[in-house]
Amino acid sequence: MEQSGSSLLEQDLAKLIVQTLKLKADPAAIEPEAALFGEGLGLDSIDALELSLAISQTYGYQLKSSDPQIKTIFSSLRALAAAIEKNRTK
Amino acid sequence: MRESPLIGPYDSNDVLAWDQRGPRTVHRFLADAASLAESLPDRPTALNLATNRYEFLVGFAAAIMRRQVTLLPQSRAPQTLLRIAGEFAGSYALTDRDDAIEGIDSISIQPRGGHAAWQGDILRIPSDQVVAVAFTSGSTGRPVPNKKTWGALTAVAQATGARLGIKAGERISVVATVPHQHMFGLEASVMLPVVHGLAMHAGRPLFPADIGSALADAAGRWILVTTPLHLRACVAEGLRMPPGGLILSATAPLSRDLAQQAERHFQAEVHEIFGFAEAGSIAERRTIDGDRWRPLESVRIEQDGPSCRVQAWYLSAPVPVPDRITVDSEGGFIVHGREADQVNVAGHRVSLGDLNHTLMQIDGVQDGVFFLPEEGAGLVTRLMAFVVAPGKTSDEIQRILRAHVDPVFMPRPLVCVPSLPRNATGKLPRESVSELARQWLEREGHDA
Helix, strand or coil: CHHHHCCHHHHHHHHHHHHHHCCCCCHHHCCCCCECECCCCCECHHHHHHHHHHHHHHHCCCCCCCCCCHHHHCCEHHHHHHHHHHHCCC | CCEEECCCCCCCCCEEEEECCEEEEHHHHHHHHHHHHHHCCCCCEEEECCCCHHHHHHHHHHHHHCCCEEEECCCCCHHHHHHHHHHCCCCEEEECCCCCCCCCCEEECCCCCCCCCCCCCCCEEECCCEEEEEEEECCCCCEEEEEEEHHHHHHHHHHHHHHCCCCCCCCEEEEECCCCCCHHHHHHHHHHHHHHCCEEECCCCCCHHHHHHHHHCCCCEEEEEECHHHHHHHHHCCCCCCCCCEEEECCCCCCHHHHHHHHHHHCCEEEEEEEECCCEEEEEEEHHHCCCEEECCCCEEEEECCEEEEECCCCCCCEECCEEEEECCCCCEEEEEECCCEEEECCEEEEHHHHHHHHHCCCCCCEEEEECCCCCCCCCCCCEEEEECCCCCHHHHHHHHHCCCCHHHCCCCEEECCCCCCCCCCCCCHHHHHHHHHHHHHHHCCCC
């Protein structure tokens, strides 16, 4: 498995992203450190909104863009998974 | 000649805008705008790219003071900006971030030196002064400019406020999730507060939690200027809002079901605005009351054969309505749908012909078509594209396309195919593309 470098939560989150946003990508092929927005997966602010709902429903963590860490949180799969790990309520 | 003041009934210490950095008073705004106006270059047109609503307003007002026209690009895609700057020779950009665009001179709206006491009178602006140009997507691949006079912007703001029951001197705060470079955003989140003397939130909250905290900070009664997309997210998230506010939605039709949920859940009235960049806002309805739109004061809609036209004193000529509508005997109307070439993605209208044209301009693309599938389960339904481009990968084409197309219209997915199902006359019937899309979605295991 190529996923030895990613945690279980990262793998689940990758699946959630691909499913929620109907991406063509294979969840296992999303690099944990690669950019999600802009050049990386090419996501935009509507994706961020859609993703935030899915994250809130799945993990009980409500994202806020006034959070000073928001840019870091959304920078990669790994960063997003780390923020969820820290803030999840389910 | 008709004229009206730059800002409405404020006292100089009233809060005109606020955000997490604190309040900006009317006094401060007038000083900021006047000092920026002095430092603007002698040019005819300015692309206002400010992301902060207050900074945008400062730039807009400064341009008006210098009798310059503000250009409102629908997207920040560099190619779009360069094309607009190319068509309006002598344009420069006003920005509030370090995001210079190569090939366009940029001026920072902030910081300005000192905030000297404001001494002058408030500028009065002639109704026929062209103050802004909004762009729409045509079928030729180039943005179509729509000139906006001061009279048109203020008349729409007056009429909208009157319809929503805004009283002079009432304490109201406006929070908006829509961009102010969008026609509805400019009218409802900038002109509406300025004309009626209301406070505006300078940010642009995205997530439900952001909207919630902006509303919690709002002084007095609140108005949330938003779209069905954000409203659906707020309802799904079970957001709490202080009761007694008013939600103003536009850019795409709101379902009565969602409006009912929102009214109940937020204890707020939900009103919708109908409009389009060519004419601005033309009608309003309270969604739970029914499908019928009531035209704003001084707007008249005339049936003209199968199509309709809008007339108003501030429009230099009647403007065709881009949707199929039926007008009733009292001047109200029902909307049946978009004209075939026009689609709406997440509240942004675009011509499929325009997108197809852009796609076909890409080197190595032999044939291509954009397609909007039927609405699915998500918040927003994205466009798809099918492309014939031997030797190119879908990623390569996406990368080039991204420089030319607003992110919201980027196809998801862009699928490379050996050929498109064109018929004998070379046309591509919608049903054939629809079938192609269905097959692809089935193969990939996504729900159609």
